[in-house]
Amino acid sequence: MIISVFWGNKAMKSINYNEKTKVFTLRTKNSMYQMQVVEYETLVHLYYGADIGDTEASHRIVCLDRGFSGNPYEAGADRTFSLDVLPQEYSGYGNGDYRINGIEVGHEDGSDAVHLRYESYRTSKGKYSLEGLPCMFGTEDEAETLDITLYDRITDLKVHLLYGVFYDLDVITRAVRLENKGEDTVTIQRAMSMEMDYTNKHMDLIHFYGRHTMERLTERLPLHHGVQSVESKRGMSSHQHNPFVILCDKMTSEKHGDCFGFALAYSGNYRCEIEVDQMEQTRLVMGIHPYHFSFRLNTGDVFETPEVIMAYSDCGLGKLSRIYHDAYRSNLIRSKYVTSPRPILVNNWEATYFDFDEEKLFNIAKAAKDIGLDMFVLDDGWFGKRNTDDSGLGDDDNSGLGDWVVNEEKIKGGLPKLVKKINGIGMKFGIWIEPEMVSEDSGLYREHPDWVLKIPQRSLMRSRHQLNLDITRKEVRDHVMKQIFRVLDSCKVDYVKWDMNRSVGNVYSAALPSERQGEVYHRYVLGVYEMMEQLVSRYPDLLFENCCGGGGRFDAGMLYYSPQIWCSDNTDAIDRLKIQYGTSFGYPISTMGAHVSVCPNHQTGRTTPFETRAVVASAGTFGYELDLEHLSSEEKEMARKQISEYKEMEHLVQTGDYYRLSDPYRNHDYVVWQFVSKDKKETVVNGVQLRNEANPHIHLIYLEGLEPEAHYEDEKTGYVYTGAALMKAGIPLPVGVGDYQPIQFKFRMS
Numbered sequence: 198m199i200i201s202v203f204w205g206n207k208a209m210k211s212i213n214y215n216e217k218t219k220v221f222t223l224r225t226k227n228s229m230y231q232m233q234v235v236e237y238e239t240l241v242h243l244y245y246g247a248d249i250g251d252t253e254a255s256h257r258i259v260c261l262d263r264g265f266s267g268n269p270y271e272a273g274a275d276r277t278f279s280l281d282v283l284p285q286e287y288s289g290y291g292n293g294d295y296r297i298n299g300i301e302v303g304h305e306d307g308s309d310a311v312h313l314r315y316e317s318y319r320t321s322k323g324k325y326s327l328e329g330l331p332c333m334f335g336t337e338d339e340a341e342t343l344d345i346t347l348y349d350r351i352t353d354l355k356v357h358l359l360y361g362v363f364y365d366l367d368v369i370t371r372a373v374r375l376e377n378k379g380e381d382t383v384t385i386q387r388a389m390s391m392e393m394d395y396t397n398k399h400m401d402l403i404h405f406y407g408r409h410t411m412e413r414l415t416e417r418l419p420l421h422h423g424v425q426s427v428e429s430k431r432g433m434s435s436h437q438h439n440p441f442v443i444l445c446d447k448m449t450s451e452k453h454g455d456c457f458g459f460a461l462a463y464s465g466n467y468r469c470e471i472e473v474d475q476m477e478q479t480r481l482v483m484g485i486h487p488y489h490f491s492f493r494l495n496t497g498d499v500f501e502t503p504e505v506i507m508a509y510s511d512c513g514l515g516k517l518s519r520i521y522h523d524a525y526r527s528n529l530i531r532s533k534y535v536t537s538p539r540p541i542l543v544n545n546w547e548a549t550y551f552d553f554d555e556e557k558l559f560n561i562a563k564a565a566k567d568i569g570l571d572m573f574v575l576d577d578g579w580f581g582k583r584n585t586d587d588s589g590l591g592d593d594d595n596s597g598l599g600d601w602v603v604n605e606e607k608i609k610g611g612l613p614k615l616v617k618k619i620n621g622i623g624m625k626f627g628i629w630i631e632p633e634m635v636s637e638d639s640g641l642y643r644e645h646p647d648w649v650l651k652i653p654q655r656s657l658m659r660s661r662h663q664l665n666l667d668i669t670r671k672e673v674r675d676h677v678m679k680q681i682f683r684v685l686d687s688c689k690v691d692y693v694k695w696d697m698n699r700s701v702g703n704v705y706s707a708a709l710p711s712e713r714q715g716e717v718y719h720r721y722v723l724g725v726y727e728m729m730e731q732l733v734s735r736y737p738d739l740l741f742e743n744c745c746g747g748g749g750r751f752d753a754g755m756l757y758y759s760p761q762i763w764c765s766d767n768t769d770a771i772d773r774l775k776i777q778y779g780t781s782f783g784y785p786i787s788t789m790g791a792h793v794s795v796c797p798n799h800q801t802g803r804t805t806p807f808e809t810r811a812v813v814a815s816a817g818t819f820g821y822e823l824d825l826e827h828l829s830s831e832e833k834e835m836a837r838k839q840i841s842e843y844k845e846m847e848h849l850v851q852t853g854d855y856y857r858l859s860d861p862y863r864n865h866d867y868v869v870w871q872f873v874s875k876d877k878k879e880t881v882v883n884g885v886q887l888r889n890e891a892n893p894h895i896h897l898i899y900l901e902g903l904e905p906e907a908h909y910e911d912e913k914t915g916y917v918y919t920g921a922a923l924m925k926a927g928i929p930l931p932v933g934v935g936d937y938q939p940i941q942f943k944f945r946m947s
Contacts, residue, residue, distance in 0.1 A: 211364045212320055212343050220253045221318070223343065223360060225367045228509040230360075232286045233258075236278060237271050238314035240286040240347065240358075242394045246455065247511045257396055258283070263476075267293040282476055284394030287347065287358055287373070289313050290387070297424060297470045297482050299373070301387035303491070304352060309386065313347040313356055320344070324361045324528075325372070329723050331462050331757030332504040333370055333528045335363055340528075353379035366524045367509070373484075373502045377494040384712075385492040389468075389484030390461065390502040395444075398479050402427075402471060403443040403514075405779045409436045410767035410800055412748035413779035415862060419447075420473050428468040430488045432665075432701020432718055433745055434752040440467045441753075441783035443517065444481065451857060452513040452901075458521060459483055460783055462529075462753040463503035465701075465722035466490070489704060491715030506753060514782065515901070519854050522785040525756055526852070531733070532760035534740055535787075538847055539761075540571035540625050540691065541819055541840055547768065547794055548824035551578040551593065555608045555615050562619045564825035568833050569840045572692060573619055574627035579612070580604055581639060595662040598634045599641030601680035616688035627692025627740070628684070632677045632728060634663045634698065641676075648673050650717070652705040660699035668724035669717055670708045678731055685736065693732065694763065697745040729758040742790055742818075751780065761788050761818045768794035768822055769801040770813040771937060774868045774885060775861050777816055786872075787851045791817030793839070795824070805937040807832055811839040812883050812939040815850070816870060819843045846881050846943075849874055856901040858882070866896060867930060869940060873902040877920075877946070880909070884940035886933055897927035900944075909944040917947055 213222040219234040220243070231243035231254050244254035266281035269292075280294040288294045290301040291310025302311045324335035325342040333340075343360040355378050361370035371391035377383050400420050404427045405413040418425070427442055429435035440463060445456035459481065461467050466486035473479050483505050492500055506524065510517035526535050543565040549557060562573035577583065581597025583604060597604075603612045616626045635642050635649060642649070642664070649664040651657060657664065668674050685693070706717050733741055743750060743759040747766035755762055765776050773791065780789055791814040796804040814820070821836070828836065849872035858869040869884030880903060903909065903920035910917045918928075923944070930940060 211341050211362045214318065215253065218253055218255065220255065221343070221345070222253070223362050223369060224248065225362065225364050225369065227367050227511070228369070230369055234315045237269055238316075239280070239283070240313075240315045240345065242284045242286045245393065245457070246509060269293065282474070282478070284396055284478065285392065286345075287313065287356065287392050289349070296474055296480055297472045298387070299389045299392045299482055300356065300375075300385075301487075302352070302354060303384035303386050305381045311349050311352070311354065313349060316346040316348045316355075318343065318345045324363075324370070325359050327372060327501045327504060329726060330501060330503055331529075331726065331754045332372065333361060333363070333368070333462075333506060333524065334531075335361065335528055339363060339365070352381065352383060353377075354383055363524065363528065366528065367520045368524045369507045370504050371507060372504045375494065375500045377496055377498050380496055382493055382495050385494060385500055386490070387487045388492070388500065388502050389482040391459075391483055391505045391507075393457075393459075393481045395479040397477055399447065399477070400444045400479060401447060401449070403445060403782070405439040405441060405782065407436055407776075407779075409746055409749070410765060411772065412436045412751065412765050412776055413439050414775055415779040415782070420444075420471060420479060422473045422477075424470055424472045426468055426470045428466075428486055430466050430486055432465060432704070432721060433697065433750050434464050434467065434754075435700075436746065436749045439751065439783070440469070440483075442469050442483075443514065443782065444471070444479070445514065450513050451515040454513050455511050456509070456514055456517050458506075458508045458517050458783065460506040460521065460753045461503055462506060462757065463722065464725065464750050464752050464754040466718050467503075485719060489715060489718055492719065493713060493716075503754065515856055518782050518857075521783055522855060525753065526785050526787070529753060530756050530760045530788075531758075532741065533738065534760045536851060538844070539740060539818060541843065542572035542574050542627060542692065543570050543821040543823075543825060544574040544576055544792065546576035546629075547799055547822045549578075551584055553578065553607065555610065558608070558615060559618055561825055562624050563622060564828075565821075566622050566624050568825065568836045570624070570821065572625035572627055574629070574692060574694065576629040576694070577631075577696075578604075579608060579628070581636075596636045596638035598631060598636040598663050599639040599666070599677070601630070601632075601677070601684055603684070611687075612684065613688040616690070620689055625691040626689060627694065628690055629694045629696060630681055631696045631698060632681060633666055633668060633725065635666050636663055647707050650701065650703045650705060650721075651707070652703050655703075658702045660702065663699055665699065665701050665703065665721075667706050667708065668728065669706050669720035674724055674728050678728055681732075682735065690736075690739070692740040692742065693736075694742045694744055695729070695732075695759070697750065726754075726758070733758055744790075748776070748780075751784065756784070756788060761790050763790040764817060767800045768792055769798040769803055770805045770810045770885070771803060771887070772801060773813050777813070778857065778861055778868070781855060781857060781870075786816055786855050787818065789817035790820070791815075792820045792822040793836075794822045795827075806935075806939065807835055808839075809885055809937050809939045811835075811843075812941060813885065815839075815843050815846065815883060817850070819847075846872065849879070849881055854902050858898055858901070859884070866894075867940065869898050869930075871900060871902070877902065877904050877907070879945045880943075882940070882942040882944075886930060886936075886938040886940055888936050889933060889938070893932055895932070896930045898930060899927040900924050904946070908947045910947040912943040912945065918944070
């Protein structure tokens with residue numbers, strides 16, 4: 198039986214099932230994925246990589262008698278068949294496979310084994326969806342779904358392995374749906390979203406680690422025997438580790454070699470584990486972190502895991518990144534701002550912090566209008582009791598969260614009056630909110646102290662002097678969103694920045710019984726998603742930016758709701774080079790919130806040229822975060838030029854192909870990147886020369902992605918090059934004076 202999907206005028210076999218050999222073959226434009234039902238209804242994994250034509254890779258499965266690797270009872274005297282060494286598609290605990298596994302279930306008799314057997318499959322046009330969870334979407338012309346059902350014959354637990362195949366996008370998605378068809382309650386103790394087995398592969402792991410204000414730094418490590426993991430137990434995807442990893446061959450580079458990407462579309466606790474076993478096979482599992490996780494399924498209940506988005510490239514890491522960029526822009530992010538020009542804004546945070554009134558805000562908005570900006574954004578401090586502290590020396594963030602009512606002592610006449618004035622000068626208005634948090638010094642907490650996550654009889658653990666609201670509870674979500682909607686409905690708001698400024702702690706919900714406390718972390722994330730869905734559904738034209746102390750929830754799940762995420766609270770241009778470099782491996786450039794800030798920088802104290810700060814911020818959603826009233830006349834003129842130049846290249850940032858032309862971890866002289874239009878008719882090269890030296894070397898950079906035989910004109914010099922010359926012969930970087938000098942080239946096909 199062959200399932201065909203039509204792409205334009207040609208039929209491509211995106212899903213194929215061979216009834217005779219029981220081999221499933223999934224195809225995208227440049228990749229192939231195979232699995233097979235073998236003895237004892239076992240679903241084994243055969244292959245994932247470059248298209249190998251009509252060959253079925255079952256020859257890769259070699260069974261031998263392995264000591265201390267048990268055999269299923271059904272195998273009788275055959276000691277060569279062992280789940281402990283077979284590459285599997287999704288394995289359970291307690292069935293003789295001692296490696297990391299996909300699922301573990303607790304039963305009413307105290308046992309926790311689950312032995313999954315193949316039952317059936319079905320296909321459907323279009324992409325599957327997940328209840329209450331973000332995931333890629335696809336029409337019948339864009340994607341097809343394969344649903345393979347496994348079952349445990351003792352408990353009648355059904356495990357649906359879901360595969361979404363996007364042929365043109367070169368992407369395969371994975372998720373798992375669990376159904377309790379039995380009579381007894383089962384408790385899910387571990388439910389990973391996918392499992393991937395590689396036979397005899399010696400690979401490197403690339404992951405993206407960091408901390409607050411230094412997120413998504415890049416680290417490449419060889420896999421070793423045993424288990425390596427990338428994870429978060431902070432109730433969010435975290436600043437410390439990102440839910441996106443790459444496995445690649447030892448020699449893989451930007452332009453050459455095999456690499457496999459795995460991105461979890463989830464914003465809570467997660468774990469990616471990689472084990473190299475006794476036979477030097479590699480297994481990767483990814484999904485919800487088992488820490489403090491359990492989920493009870495009564496008869497008829499269903500549980501769905503978050504989605505993993507997989508991609509493969511045999512042309513290096515750059516190609517893998519561009520696969521993800523295109524896939525997210527077309528079939529994950531739902532906002533109209535994926536392709537529409539976005540308002541270029543100024544945010545008042547680093548200009549004023551909490552020390553402002555309506556006059557100060559309006560003056561910043563007027564200064565923004567004067568240099569050509571489109572929007573003024575009011576950050577923290579506009580609500581409740583949120584003022585400069587009593588000493589007058591610092592800011593008081595110890596109160597007010599949860600009371601989403603305008604502080605009219607600071608903004609006299611209220612928000613509608615201020616917004617009307619700002620709109621009256623031709624400026625859009627945006628606002629900051631933090632809906633998941635509450636201050637102890639707030640009306641909300643005094644009225645509902647049980648509405649926070651709090652472990653009975655134990656002291657609260659504070660962070661930033663604020664607590665997590667228990668948004669697993671509908672009444673809490675409804676109360677908060679009702680307040681916020683009242684504010685947004687009172688005036689014309691075109692942009693909302695949703696922040697979260699602490700990890701999830703004190704994890705216990707007063708609304709759940711003791712046996713369901715393991716569900717709190719996951720239900721918290723589902724609550725966040727529901728609140729965000731309400732926001733974007735109610736205000737479909739809103740530009741929505743996610744933030745979590747900067748980049749603490751920079752993940753594919755958040756991109757389903759917001760087309761951009763504040764990349765980091767660190768606005769220093771030089772630190773941003775590594776932050777934005779690492780982020781680019783898995784996320785489109787148009788999703789990175791990036792602003793020009795004042796110098797000396799508020800996070801590092803470093804001073805960089807004004808032009809350089811703009812060049813770095815233009816590799817993202819461009820904006821400003823400083824007191825525009827304090828700019829010199831020269832800086833204001835420079836800002837006008839920067840804004841104009843960004844608007845000219847914005848379409849390349851939003852829809853173009855992105856190339857990393859240097860590695861800031863290896864090259865300490867310069868960092869350079871490139872945007873190329875899809876039709877290859879124009880390209881912009883930007884970067885920073887990090888350090889200058891006496892009697893300097895001449896550095897050549899080599900462009901990518903151009904038509905070799907086409908001619909390209911340098912907009913500054915008028916010099917014309919062939920695409921081949923720019924890519925093979927290279928062009929010299931300018932020799933500047935001083936450190937941190939900007940690099941900018943623009944070429945158009947002539």
